[in-house]
Structure formats: C-alpha cells, structure tokens
Amino acid sequence: MDILQNLTDGLQVALAPENLLFVLLGVSVGMMVGVLPGLGPAPTVALLLPITFGLEPSTAVILLAGVYYGAMYGGTITSVLLRIPGEAASVVSTVDGHEMARQGQAGRALGLAAIGSFVGGLIATCCLVLFAPALADFALNFGSPEYTVLAFLGLILVAYTSAGTMIKSLVAVGIGLLLASIGQDPMSGATRWAFGVPDLMGGIDIVAVIMGLFGLSEILVNIVENRRGVSTTNHVGRVLPTGRDLKENAGAIGRGSVVGTALGLVPGGGGVLASLVSYGVERKVSRTPEKFGHGAPQAVSGPETANNAASISSFIPLLTLGFPPNGVLAVIFGALLIQGVTPGPTLIFDHPDIFWGVVGSMVVGNLILLVMNIPLLPIFVRIAKIPPAVMSTLTVAILVVGAYTINGNTFDVGVMVAAGLVGYLLRSIGIPPAPIVLAFILGPIFETNFRRSLVLSDGGFGIFASSPTAIVLLMLAFLVVLSTALPLIRRRRQTLEAKD
Amino acid sequence: MATTPADAAVTPADLRFGRIGFAVVTLLAAVSTVGAFTTLDFGSPTEPGPGFWVGCISAATLAFTLVALLNPRVVIDGVSRITRADGVAVAAAVPLLALTPPLLTLLGLTVTTALVCLYWFTVITRTAPLRGLVGAVAITMGIVVVFIELLQVPSPLGTLTGIR
Amino acid sequence: MRFPTIPAVASAGLLLVTGCSLTEAPASSEYPSQSISIIVPVPAGSSTDLSTRVLAPCLEQELDATIVVENREGGSGAVGNGVFARAKADGYTLVSTTAANAVLPPILEGDVGYDVDSFRPVGMIGTAPIVLVVPAASPFKTAKDFFAAAKAGTVKLGIPGATSVPGISVDTLIDSTGLGITPVPFDGNGGTMTAVLSGEVQAGYVSGDAAVVLPRVESGDVRVLATAVTEPIETMPDVPTLKSLGYTDLPYADSFWFLATQPKTPDDVVGRLENAMKNCMTSDKVVTGLGKGVAPSSFIGGDQVATLLRQAASDYAKNRG
Numbered sequence: 003m004d005i006l007q008n009l010t011d012g013l014q015v016a017l018a019p020e021n022l023l024f025v026l027l028g029v030s031v032g033m034m035v036g037v038l039p040g041l042g043p044a045p046t047v048a049l050l051l052p053i054t055f056g057l058e059p060s061t062a063v064i065l066l067a068g069v070y071y072g073a074m075y076g077g078t079i080t081s082v083l084l085r086i087p088g089e090a091a092s093v094v095s096t097v098d099g100h101e102m103a104r105q106g107q108a109g110r111a112l113g114l115a116a117i118g119s120f121v122g123g124l125i126a127t128c129c130l131v132l133f134a135p136a137l138a139d140f141a142l143n144f145g146s147p148e149y150t151v152l153a154f155l156g157l158i159l160v161a162y163t164s165a166g167t168m169i170k171s172l173v174a175v176g177i178g179l180l181l182a183s184i185g186q187d188p189m190s191g192a193t194r195w196a197f198g199v200p201d202l203m204g205g206i207d208i209v210a211v212i213m214g215l216f217g218l219s220e221i222l223v224n225i226v227e228n229r230r231g232v233s234t235t236n237h238v239g240r241v242l243p244t245g246r247d248l249k250e251n252a253g254a255i256g257r258g259s260v261v262g263t264a265l266g267l268v269p270g271g272g273g274v275l276a277s278l279v280s281y282g283v284e285r286k287v288s289r290t291p292e293k294f295g296h297g298a299p300q301a302v303s304g305p306e307t308a309n310n311a312a313s314i315s316s317f318i319p320l321l322t323l324g325f326p327p328n329g330v331l332a333v334i335f336g337a338l339l340i341q342g343v344t345p346g347p348t349l350i351f352d353h354p355d356i357f358w359g360v361v362g363s364m365v366v367g368n369l370i371l372l373v374m375n376i377p378l379l380p381i382f383v384r385i386a387k388i389p390p391a392v393m394s395t396l397t398v399a400i401l402v403v404g405a406y407t408i409n410g411n412t413f414d415v416g417v418m419v420a421a422g423l424v425g426y427l428l429r430s431i432g433i434p435p436a437p438i439v440l441a442f443i444l445g446p447i448f449e450t451n452f453r454r455s456l457v458l459s460d461g462g463f464g465i466f467a468s469s470p471t472a473i474v475l476l477m478l479a480f481l482v483v484l485s486t487a488l489p490l491i492r493r494r495r496q497t498l499e500a501k502d
Numbered sequence: 503m504a505t506t507p508a509d510a511a512v513t514p515a516d517l518r519f520g521r522i523g524f525a526v527v528t529l530l531a532a533v534s535t536v537g538a539f540t541t542l543d544f545g546s547p548t549e550p551g552p553g554f555w556v557g558c559i560s561a562a563t564l565a566f567t568l569v570a571l572l573n574p575r576v577v578i579d580g581v582s583r584i585t586r587a588d589g590v591a592v593a594a595a596v597p598l599l600a601l602t603p604p605l606l607t608l609l610g611l612t613v614t615t616a617l618v619c620l621y622w623f624t625v626i627t628r629t630a631p632l633r634g635l636v637g638a639v640a641i642t643m644g645i646v647v648v649f650i651e652l653l654q655v656p657s658p659l660g661t662l663t664g665i666r
Numbered sequence: 667m668r669f670p671t672i673p674a675v676a677s678a679g680l681l682l683v684t685g686c687s688l689t690e691a692p693a694s695s696e697y698p699s700q701s702i703s704i705i706v707p708v709p710a711g712s713s714t715d716l717s718t719r720v721l722a723p724c725l726e727q728e729l730d731a732t733i734v735v736e737n738r739e740g741g742s743g744a745v746g747n748g749v750f751a752r753a754k755a756d757g758y759t760l761v762s763t764t765a766a767n768a769v770l771p772p773i774l775e776g777d778v779g780y781d782v783d784s785f786r787p788v789g790m791i792g793t794a795p796i797v798l799v800v801p802a803a804s805p806f807k808t809a810k811d812f813f814a815a816a817k818a819g820t821v822k823l824g825i826p827g828a829t830s831v832p833g834i835s836v837d838t839l840i841d842s843t844g845l846g847i848t849p850v851p852f853d854g855n856g857g858t859m860t861a862v863l864s865g866e867v868q869a870g871y872v873s874g875d876a877a878v879v880l881p882r883v884e885s886g887d888v889r890v891l892a893t894a895v896t897e898p899i900e901t902m903p904d905v906p907t908l909k910s911l912g913y914t915d916l917p918y919a920d921s922f923w924f925l926a927t928q929p930k931t932p933d934d935v936v937g938r939l940e941n942a943m944k945n946c947m948t949s950d951k952v953v954t955g956l957g958k959g960v961a962p963s964s965f966i967g968g969d970q971v972a973t974l975l976r977q978a979a980s981d982y983a984k985n986r987g
Contacts, residue, residue: 167576167579169576177527192542193775200771203745203778225591399622413603423592454851458866460848
C-alpha cells in the first residue's frame with residue numbers, strides 16, 4: 003500500500019508540466035545521441051550537466067535519466083540499419099539485427115526491440131520499486147573474487163557465442179585482450195605497450211575502437227558495392243510486430259528483462275555485459291541456435307530488452323547506496339551533489355520526491371519512447387533508403403567527427419582509423435570484430451580483480467570459491483564449457499564409431 | 503561449429519590468402535609474447551606482475567593462431583579474399599584516413615569534414631564531381647549544425663584556417 | 667518531432683552558461699577578448715571536474731567572458747596536461763588539475779611533454795586531505811589499534827590506485843617502517859570505499875573527497891583514524907595526524923587541485939585571473955557549491971600553490987624516481 007501511495011506521488015511529480023517537458027526533452031536528446039554513433043550517453047549527460055544547475059534536483063535527474071535510457075532505444079536503430087552500434091550497449095544487435103535488415107525485416111527487428119525495451123524498462127522500474135534495497139545489498143556484497151569469476155564467465159560466453167569456428171573466436175578474444183592491456187597496469191602502475199607515447203599511457207579508447215572495428219571496417223568491406231547510386235537494400239517491412247512475433251519473442255524479452263535488471267546492478271558491467279549475456283542465454287535456450295548470427299529475432303529482442311533494463315536498474319546502487327555503477331550514473335551523481343543532495347541510503351527517506359519522481363519519470367519516459375518509436379520508425383528507417391554512396395560518405399564523416407568528440411582529441415581519430423583498417427584485414431581472414439570488442443571490455447575487469455583477489459588471499463586460489471555467489475558463477479562457467487565440449491566429444495565419438 | 507564443407511566455393515587462392523593472413527597474425531602474436539616476457543615483469547602465478555596476464559594471453563593467442571595456421575579447415579573458415587578492385591579502392595582510402603588526424607588540427611573540423619566528404623564522394627564512390635561537391639557541402643553543413651551549433655562539442659580550431 | 671527540442675536544450679544551455687553574454691560584445695579589447703577554455707584532464711563527473719564546473723560560472727561573471735570546461739582525459743592526466751602545456755601562453759587555455767596529475771606522470775613515465783615547471787598556478791580550487799578510514803564495526807578504534815595490528819601481522823589496506831597519492835604515500839610508509847601492511851589498489855575512491863564498507867579490506871587510505879568519502883564519515887559508516895597532513899584538519903580537529911603518531915618523513919600527502927596557466931603567460935593576464943579567482947573562491951555561492959571541507963578557508967594564491975606543488979614534486983621524485 004505504501005509503495006502504491008509512493009508510486010502515485012512519484013507519477014504526480016513526473017507528470018508535473020515542467021517535469022513532463024524535461025522527460026520529453028531527455029528522451030528525445032537521448033534517442034538522437036543513441037542514433038548518432040560516437041557521442042555516447044555519458045558525454046552527452048556531461049554536456050547537459052550545466053543546464054541542470056538551475057533545475058530542481060528531481061527535474062535534473064529526470065532529464066539526465068531520460069537521456070540515458072533514450073539512448074538505449076536510439077542505439078538499436080543505427081545498429082540494425084547501418085551495422086554501427088549507435089552506442090556500445092547495442093553492439094550485439096549489429097549482428098542479427100543488421101542481418102534481419104538485409105533480409106528486409108528491419109522494421110520487425112526495430113519494432114521487437116522497442117517493445118522489448120519498453121517491457122524491460124517497466125520490469126526494471128518495478129524492481130527498482132520493489133527490490134531496490136535488497137538487490138543493492140546483494141550487489142554490494144560482490145567483491146573482487148566474484149568480479150573475477152563473473153568476468154571469466156563473460157569471456158567464456160564471448161568465445162562461445164560468436165559465429166564461426168571457435169578457434170577464430172578465441173584468436174579474436176586474444177586480440178581484444180591484448181589491445182585492452184595497452185596503457186597503465188591498474189595494479190602496479192607500470193606502463194605496458196605505450197612506447198613513450200602519452201596518449202597510449204591511459205590505454206586506447208573503447209569507443210574509438212568500436213567505431214573503427216564496426217563502423218569503418220564495414221564501410222571498407224563494402225567499398226566497391228557502395229559505388230551504387232541507388233539503394234537496393236532494406237525493405238523495412240512492417241514495424242508493428244504480429245501476434246505470433248510477440249509470442250515467439252515473449253520468452254526472450256522476459257529473460258532479457260531479468261538478465262538486464264540483474265546485471266545493471268553490477269558496477270562496470272551495465273548495458274554491454276547485459277546485452278552480451280542475454281545473447282548468450284538466448285542462443286543457449288533456442289531450439290534453432292544455428293539461426294543466431296543470421297538474423298534470429300530473439301538475438302535482437304533479448305539483448306535490446308536487457309540493455310534498457312540494465313540502464314534503469316543501474317540507478318538502484320546510486321539511489322540506495324550512493325555508488326554510481328557506470329560513467330553516466332557518475333555524472334548524475336555529480337548533478338545531485340551540485341544540488342546539495344548526497345546520494346546514499348537516506349535518499350529515499352530524505353528526498354522521496356527525487357527517488358519516486360525518477361521512478362515515475364521512467365514509466366512516463368519509456369511510454370513516450372515506445373509511442374515515439376513505433377510511429378516514427380519510418381522516419382529513422384528512411385535513413386536506410388539513402389543511396390549507398392551518400393550513406394557511406396556520411397558515415398565516414400560522422401565517424402571522423404564522432405571519434406574526435408569522444409575526448410576532443412585527434413589521437414582517438416587515429417585509433418578509430420587504425421582499428422578500422424585492422425578490423426577490415428582481420429575480417430578478410432575470417433576473424434570477427436564482436437569478440438574483440440567484448441574481450442576488450444571484459445579483459446581489464448578480469449585481470450584487475452584476479453590480481454586483487456590474490457593480493458587479498460595472499461596468493462591462495464581458494465578465494466575464487468569462497469562465497470556462494472562465486473561458487474554459483476563458477477559452476478555456471480563450468481556448465482558453459484561443458485555444454486560446448488560435450489557436442490564436440492560426441493561428434494568425435496560418432497566419427498570414430500563410423501570409422502569402425 | 504567448424505561447418506566449413508570442403509566444397510567448390512573454396513579455392514586454393516582463398517586458402518593461400520587465409521594462410522598468409524594468419525601467418526602475419528601469428529608473427530604479431532609471437533612478437534607480443536616475446537615482448538611481454540622480455541620487457542614486462544612476469545611475477546609468479548600467486549603474485550602476478552604486470553606481465554603475467556599479458557604473457558598468458560599473448561602465449562594463448564599464439565597457440566590459437568598456430569592451431570588455425572596448421573589446420574586448413576579452420577584457416578579457410580569465413581575467409582573472404584580481398585579482390586583486386588577492393589584492394590585498389592581501400593588503398594585509395596588509406597592516405598585520406600591516415601591524414602585525417604593532422605588535418606583536423608591544421609584545418610579545423612568544418613574544412614576537414616568537407617574535404618573528407620569530397621574525397622570520399624569523388625574518389626572512393628566515384629560520384630560525379632558536381633554531385634559530390636553538393637553532397638559534401640550538405641553533409642558538412644549538417645554536421646556543423648548538429649555537432650558544433652546544437653551539441654556544442656569541443657571542436658579543434660584549425661591552426662591554419664582559424665575556424666572550427 | 668525531435669528537432670524542435672534540440673535548439674531548446676542548446677539555447678537553454680547557452681543562456682545558463684553564458685548568462686546571455688552572447689548578445690553583448692566584449693567590453694574592451696583587453697583580456698579576455700574571446701572565450702577561455704579550462705582543460706580538465708580527468709573524466710566528467712570526477713571531483714576535479716565537478717568543482718571546476720562550480721567555479722566556471724563565477725569566473726565568467728568576474729571576467730565577462732565565456733568559459734568552456736573541456737574534459738581531456740587519459741594517461742592519469744598526462745593527455746590533458748600535455749595539451750595544456752603545448753597551448754599558446756595567452757591566458758585562453760587554462761588547466762584545472764590535481765597536483766598528482768601535474769607532477770606524477772613526468773616522474774613515472776619520463777617525457778610526457780610537460781613537467782612541474784609547465785604550470786604557473788593561479789589559485790587553489792579545492793583540497794582533500796588524505797585520511798585513514800575503517801568501517802564503523804571495525805575492531806580498530808584508534809590509530810594505535812591499527813598500527814599495533816600492522817606491527818603484529820598483516821593488515822590489508824585499500825588504496826585508490828597504485829600510483830595515486832595515497833598509494834605512493836603508503837609505499838613510503840611501509841618502506842620506512844617495515845609495517846605489515848599490504849596495499850590493495852582499487853578503482854578510485856569509490857571502489858576503495860565499497861571495499862572498506864563491505865569488509866573486503868580492513869581499512870582504506872584515501873583522499874577525503876566531498877563526493878564519496880566525507881559523506882560516509884558524516885553518516886558514521888566509516889571512522890577516520892588518522893590524517894596524513896601535518897596539521898590537523900579544521901573539520902576534524904580531534905583526529906591525529908600521522909606525524910603526531912610518530913610517522914615522519916612521509917612524502918607530501920595531501921590532494922589538491924588548482925587553476926594554472928602556462929609559465930610564459932603575461933603577468934597582467936595572470937593577475938587578472940588571480941583577482942577573479944580570489945573573488946570567486948571567497949564567494950558564498952562557490953564555497954557552498956564546492957562543499958564542506960573542500961574549498962580552502964581563505965584564498966590560496968598562485969605563489970603559495972606553486973610552493974606546495976614543488977614540494978610535492980620533489981617528495982614524489984625522491985620516493986619513486
């Protein structure tokens with residue numbers, strides 16, 4: 003009853019004319035930066051920070067939150083139509099989503115992603131309301147060993163979920179891990195592979211790498227085809243999913259909501275990890291896993307649901323414990339501090355208008371995004387009907403400008419170009435770009451926590467099975483390895499038996 | 503997963519292409535392995551130093567590339583040979599892409615974007631010069647409006663041109 | 667549908683940031699006659715970034731110029747500080763950096779394109795004293811308990827990074843005393859405090875920033891056992907300093923960040939900036955915005971900051987060089 007009362011109050015805050023305006027503003031800006039590659043949600047939220055100084059604290063958070071989850075919706079559109087992730091959490095959709103677009107089902111992919119995102123957003127918001135304190139308690143108990151095992155599980159899933167031969171995926175994972183090891187070693191402070199170049203000492207920027215590996219290499223792969231003046235691709239098809247579509251994707255959306263909500267709580271994981279794990283889960287439960295990588299709708303609806311759910315549930319650690327789990331939330335944290343509000347366990351009691359107002363705005367904002375998305379999709383989709391020559395030139399221009407805007411540094415443009423050329427060459431010999439990027443993100447999490455755990459345990463490996471959470475995660479990793487190895491063994495035995 | 507049937511699509515040229523490519527990757531992995539073990543502090547498994555992780559992943563990557571190199575079924579999987587037409591077009595794009603970072607510093611965002619677009623239209627996509635010029639101006643204006651005017655992203659002031 | 671809202675955001679931002687200065691021509695042709703950019707070499711949302719953004723609107727009013735805060739992160743501050751050091755010394759490219767980011771990269775990495783002499787400080791923006799904290803439930807009630815345990819065995823001490831100021835300071839402490847302390851690097855102050863609160867480490871040695879650490883101290887979640895500064899902190903008069911506990915000869919361990927120009931900047935420009943800074947750093951609005959215990963109680967000018975900076979540089983060079 004209390005919760006209902008609070009939620010009603012929260013909706014009232016969110017529906018106040020000023021707040022309604024800023025929800026609309028936030029999600030529109032978010033949607034736009036989501037569609038534009040390069041300028042991710044974190045820099046945008048930082049750019050908007052000065053505007054919030056003059057606003058009420060609740061309005062400020064409502065605006066910035068809207069940008070964040072708005073970007074999750076927008077990113078899908080670029081991933082599906084152009085095979086460039088509009089923002090990092092939509093990387094997974096560049097595979098099956100774009101494949102669907104090639105098959106003339108772009109509308110279907112985007113419609114399912116929008117509905118999934120909406121459902122995931124609502125479910126995550128419900129969790130925010132119901133379980134915020136308890137769930138955050140759980141995430142707080144994650145220590146270094148748990149992160150080590152979680153990142154290990156993630157890396158296994160990367161190699162496991164990629165298309166093509168396992169060996170080539172493993173080579174791709176290795177390349178991603180090596181690229182991520184450039185820069186300062188977080189544990190000892192020693193510099194690796196920097197060759198005295200200051201720009202390399204902080205490591206190379208993940209967004210620049212993503213833009214090069216996915217965006218530029220895609221342009222280079224199609225460099226000759228793109229000379230056509232007239233578009234032949236992308237019959238968008240109907241956007242509103244059929245009843246059958248919804249039925250077939252209900253499971254994926256449901257599982258994506260759960261995975262996303264859970265992983266959004268994990269600091270450092272967020273939308274990217276959520277969408278990746280969701281993809282792995284969907285592929286595993288699918289009765290037709292061979293369709294994954296070739297335009298399986300569940301490979302889009304699941305991960306897209308998960309990243310939106312994660313973007314919303316990532317507010318839980320901030321609003322209940324005062325710990326921002328990712329860059330965007332760190333900026334929102336700062337916005338609250340400037341308002342004189344210290345996020346922490348007392349926030350819900352001291353400033354109920356902020357907590358419940360933000361919760362209310364998430365319901366309203368997701369509704370706006372869904373409503374905006376389905377009827378307005380044809381406008382976004384029109385991008386796909388621009389002639390390839392124009393589209394490829396526009397993409398190159400946006401990649402150059404976008405890479406520059408990441409940190410305002412021409413070095414990142416160089417990283418983007420290098421990653422694009424290397425990605426092009428690797429793709430020509432069958433090494434896929436997705437595992438490189440995902441390993442790039444997971445590698446440092448694994449290494450840092452692995453070494454930190456060993457410092458904590460004075461070199462004892464028992465620490466990795468020292469808590470129930472770690473044991474459960476380890477067993478999951480073991481099961482994934484086993485389920486990969488078993489069919490191989492069985493196949494080999496069959497071949498042997500056939501020979502006898 | 504290794505479902506590459508040795509059917510008609512696979513040509514000796516593809517196999518050679520894949521092998522040359524993997525030989526290069528193997529060489530790089532070997533260099534990285536040697537570099538990790540010689541320049542970085544390895545530590546020990548219970549007290550890993552900065553080189554431990556790099557050494558492990560370099561060696562593992564080297565092992566995987568060697569397996570791929572020695573196994574024709576693996577090395578051929580997913581190979582799409584770069585054709586002569588592709589190679590020529592990409593080679594034409596490389597100088598432009600390599601010059602972009604210094605151009606941004608020298609000419610500023612607007613002029614560089616316009617140049618990149620013009621080059622890409624006329625040289626890479628072989629659009630007619632006039633149409634390419636119109637397209638380049640239109641795209642540049644769009645980018646300037648969105649990035650510089652509306653989003654106010656930091657953009658370089660060209661040291662030669664004095665404009666953004 | 668989308669586009670009408672974007673000009674709204676942009677213009678709202680412009681109005682708030684510039685205080686309508688776009689519609690007015692600069693008052694004179696003297697400095698400042700164009701917009702000033704302040705480079706922040708750390709990510710948006712960090713405490714240096716936030717306090718710079720609190721200061722910027724006040725400086726805009728004082729100087730009657732548009733100020734753009736630009737984040738140029740990377741390389742523990744080496745990238746942004748390098749950009750600053752290479753910029754023209756005309757007062758239009760300033761930097762807001764911590765002493766650690768200004769001093770450490772050239773010591774640890776060699777040639778990064780700048781060194782401590784590349785900064786001509788204009789004034790102190792904020793300070794964060796280094797504090798030794800334990801969770802509320804810790805058996806260590808006082809600093810003596812902590813150091814007794816460290817002498818007897820091994821204490822796991824969370825630090826916000828191996829090459830952070832607390833990290834270097836702890837290394838020196840261990841080297842000089844042989845105490846049984848194992849430093850465990852975490853991801854910044856936030857990560858260290860999480861580890862302290864969850865009990866993953868027994869104590870934390872962090873800079874007492876207003877964003878993460880001080881609120882936890884105020885709420886009683888953590889207890890401050892000691893501070894590293896040589897003089898007790900105003901807001902924590904009862905907490906002993908490491909020096910008073912008998913640990914002397916430690917490197918300068920106090921996190922501070924400041925506004926600086928290039929050394930060759932004309933004196934009148936620096937003077938104008940220092941005046942504006944002084945007015946801002948003593949205005950209630952800025953002091954409140956920076957937070958309790960962050961803004962210095964009285965304005966600390968460029969020369970004093972320069973002295974502190976050089977002291978920090980020589981200490982770190984001695985301990986890590």
